[in-house]
Amino acid sequence: MRVLFSNRNFERLREIIEPLFMGHEIKYANISEDVSLLEWADVLVRGTEPFTAEMLSFAPNLKMVCQWGVGVEGIDIEACSAKGVFVCNVPSSNTGNAEGVAEVAILHMLLLAKGYNKSQENLKKGKVFSPRGLTLWRKRVCIVGLGNVGVTLASRLKPFGVTLVGVNRSWKDKFDALKLDQFFTLDDVNAAVKGCRFVVLTLALTPQTEGLIGHEFFKNMDKDAFLVNVARANIVQREALESALREGHIAGCGLDVLWKEPPDPDDPILNMPNVYITPHIGGTNDEALRGIPAFIADNVNRISEGKLPLSCINVTSIGKAE
Amino acid sequence: MRVLFSNRNFERLREIIEPLFMGHEIKYANISEDVSLLEWADVLVRGTEPFTAEMLSFAPNLKMVCQWGVGVEGIDIEACSAKGVFVCNVPSSNTGNAEGVAEVAILHMLLLAKGYNKSQENLKKGKVFSPRGLTLWRKRVCIVGLGNVGVTLASRLKPFGVTLVGVNRSWKDKFDALKLDQFFTLDDVNAAVKGCRFVVLTLALTPQTEGLIGHEFFKNMDKDAFLVNVARANIVQREALESALREGHIAGCGLDVLWKEPPDPDDPILNMPNVYITPHIGGTNDEALRGIPAFIADNVNRISEGKLPLSCINVTSIGKAE
Numbered sequence: 001m002r003v004l005f006s007n008r009n010f011e012r013l014r015e016i017i018e019p020l021f022m023g024h025e026i027k028y029a030n031i032s033e034d035v036s037l038l039e040w041a042d043v044l045v046r047g048t049e050p051f052t053a054e055m056l057s058f059a060p061n062l063k064m065v066c067q068w069g070v071g072v073e074g075i076d077i078e079a080c081s082a083k084g085v086f087v088c089n090v091p092s093s094n095t096g097n098a099e100g101v102a103e104v105a106i107l108h109m110l111l112l113a114k115g116y117n118k119s120q121e122n123l124k125k126g127k128v129f130s131p132r133g134l135t136l137w138r139k140r141v142c143i144v145g146l147g148n149v150g151v152t153l154a155s156r157l158k159p160f161g162v163t164l165v166g167v168n169r170s171w172k173d174k175f176d177a178l179k180l181d182q183f184f185t186l187d188d189v190n191a192a193v194k195g196c197r198f199v200v201l202t203l204a205l206t207p208q209t210e211g212l213i214g215h216e217f218f219k220n221m222d223k224d225a226f227l228v229n230v231a232r233a234n235i236v237q238r239e240a241l242e243s244a245l246r247e248g249h250i251a252g253c254g255l256d257v258l259w260k261e262p263p264d265p266d267d268p269i270l271n272m273p274n275v276y277i278t279p280h281i282g283g284t285n286d287e288a289l290r291g292i293p294a295f296i297a298d299n300v301n302r303i304s305e306g307k308l309p310l311s312c313i314n315v316t317s318i319g320k321a322e
Numbered sequence: 323m324r325v326l327f328s329n330r331n332f333e334r335l336r337e338i339i340e341p342l343f344m345g346h347e348i349k350y351a352n353i354s355e356d357v358s359l360l361e362w363a364d365v366l367v368r369g370t371e372p373f374t375a376e377m378l379s380f381a382p383n384l385k386m387v388c389q390w391g392v393g394v395e396g397i398d399i400e401a402c403s404a405k406g407v408f409v410c411n412v413p414s415s416n417t418g419n420a421e422g423v424a425e426v427a428i429l430h431m432l433l434l435a436k437g438y439n440k441s442q443e444n445l446k447k448g449k450v451f452s453p454r455g456l457t458l459w460r461k462r463v464c465i466v467g468l469g470n471v472g473v474t475l476a477s478r479l480k481p482f483g484v485t486l487v488g489v490n491r492s493w494k495d496k497f498d499a500l501k502l503d504q505f506f507t508l509d510d511v512n513a514a515v516k517g518c519r520f521v522v523l524t525l526a527l528t529p530q531t532e533g534l535i536g537h538e539f540f541k542n543m544d545k546d547a548f549l550v551n552v553a554r555a556n557i558v559q560r561e562a563l564e565s566a567l568r569e570g571h572i573a574g575c576g577l578d579v580l581w582k583e584p585p586d587p588d589d590p591i592l593n594m595p596n597v598y599i600t601p602h603i604g605g606t607n608d609e610a611l612r613g614i615p616a617f618i619a620d621n622v623n624r625i626s627e628g629k630l631p632l633s634c635i636n637v638t639s640i641g642k643a644e
Binding site for chain 2: 106111127131136155156158284
């Protein structure tokens, strides 16, 4: 198979990528600027740039578009389906993505619980055994969104001895394994967070969740509670979060995602007390960097052997469902 | 019962302490400076100052010495036994101590894994999706010392999907529940750490473990591995650790304990790259602050009802074993 990577940034990863695609041909091109190599490609591995119907028209041999990661926004899936092109993504579980994001959520919870910034000030002042932090143990924790990241987080948090509250659009039987202490549907999210010391957002950004977390939500949170967001910034109304922090409706927050990325270095939120920020590092880790291309390479092998690819978004639309 | 707290710092906690000791009388005194209240006391609750045979001779009514926490170094246990005085400590599990220390160990592991300091520099430079950190997921982790803290840590780490190596003086059947992937005795600790990405010290400081972690240990660690110490600083030879960091025998370390506490604010270790330090906050948390006096109050109630106290160090020596 002839596999085209959609931008030249991927070339920096060639030492990881190329051994995984043994037996296939690989090229890299910035397809946003130059579509000429699309004609050559059997498979397109796509980053974050758009892949439109027009671009597809330059790719007569294309059999599959593989998203590098989960999010396929920006791919014209309908156009692909119409031409019989598989559109596949890489599931976040077991590829280092969900695992990494869950770990960064726990990092933020521990930074907040232990008062890490204060501890660093205390070191400089020569103070030990201070600040008096919190344990996660015995605290009530609400996870909003039980997709791959939420489920991965829940399974790691429960053994800390927390009381676990789960929120999801609807109940799924697989949640039984999480041993949740309580479950709410997303409609009741404002009720779910009452009494929780930590609230972690792990839900997908959709038209329904955009701006979901606003003034009412923060008023329902306890005054000594912390918000952690490892999902997408636009789920949270920025102005509502800032006023909740300023007015003491909540005690602090940890954010791995920001409304503008990269943020302005002088954005005041970077220096608010009890706010911890990391630069969207949840999914950026050693395992994801191997796990994602390994999954894609496996799909390339599958279609070259005439099998259906895995994690295919449009398999039913193109009439090839198993 | 008349309960004397051994130093006036405890007075700052009276709002937490006194409701727990309802029905008993409470006083506070700096017994290192003034022994006069010892005569009054049925029970002594002791902080970290010495409690000697001479001091005991001023306490004719004393029935029990309760350590605030685990460590009873500095109490003349033999003298207490000879006079029929129970010496009790507070076990670290289920009182917020072991739980808090295990959480701080995981905080350090995540700070190191995610390159937290570098992430903060990147934020200031306007860089996102960087640094490329590690997952704990799929890494090999060695826990050296499977006492209460080590066991508490193991049960929390295993669900992160790590390969878990345990080291202890000897095997105990209760370790079965930890689902360790491998076990070594303490004699083989240098072999145990080979191939591990994280090594966490959770063992007690004893004459056998003092200075245990030296040059040979660091040479056996992988060059890309991290050391986390949440036990006692003197288990590690400072000079060996510093040269291991400087010469690249290990990739970094996280320390909740230091050889001198508080450290000099200009101690160079506070500013070494890839070194994270917290000011001995493992056991300093909201739950321990309630859990410890609650356990002691329960023991005071027990002896006032004629029962044997719990977690008694010298119960056999004074011939009152159950």
